[in-house]
Amino acid sequence: MNGKNTTTSTQYLTFTLGAEVFAVDIAKIREVLEYSSVTKVPRTPDFMCGVINLRGSVVPVVDMRLKFNMGQSEKSVNTCIIILEIAQDDGVVVMGALVDSVREVMELEPDQVEPPPKIGMRLRAEFLKGMGKQDGRFIMILDIDKIFSIEELSAVQSAAA
Template sequence: MSNISSEAQFVTFSLGEEVFAVPVEVVREILDHEEAFKIPNGPDYLMGLRDVRGSGVPVIDLRLRLGLSKTVPTEHTRVLVLDVPIVDRTLSLGLVADRVYEVTPFRRDQIETAPDIGIRWRSDYIAGVVRRDTGFVVIIDLARLLSHQEATALASTPRSAA
């Protein structure tokens, strides 16, 4: 009854108890966590650079970016390597997640606009929410996660960590 264009695929992951999702088409790969090469004077949420197939990819602590506590890595911590479309280019970016769950389809009619209820994170990061039996999944609007200046600064981060 439903056709393929009425749903979209998302990668779901958690930060603490909260479940988030990003569109599967922006996820290049999912890596085990390892320490990133530190970049002096970067913003607090920038963990550093990570070598991904010969390119330096900036890795951000999404927990800090969303106003949560700093990531404490565990054996479940993963880095989602994303190709985020920004204004005039594609930014390769690593997002640290406490745990990555699955690729799951959401029907477009399941995705609700983000309610403005003074929740813990700024709602302009939220592309939508999906209600599930276990609570809500927050879909992150990656293009709005970083300001234009932040995206430009990360895109101009030196690509070689050597």
């Protein structure tokens, strides 16, 4: 052992919802798609937009603004669907996240990430891995595996089936 610090930086995909900037670990991202039509599925949670056909697979799409109680997304030329892999007890759920725009892939060192505040947040603290800082602005780093409950993931999966 050489005694060097073994902490490594992590890459994140950043995206916007309204004026807020969020980030997800790039390891959870399968791909980013331009917004295309989403087929609505009846009797699904309010935050679920519907499903898309992704190379022959049915993928559920969730409006992240509705999930975070930020009002429904207004579609624009920048609207994207981020295809995520969410860990669940019995495997991985592939799901689309509708976001206002995708910004960039950025790298953060562990010392650039602070714990999330306990109060004053629109999101529940357990949804966040931490708060990153870039150019004097905070970026909310999401713990994508904790945002959706088992019941919500089951509802989303059954809608896609």
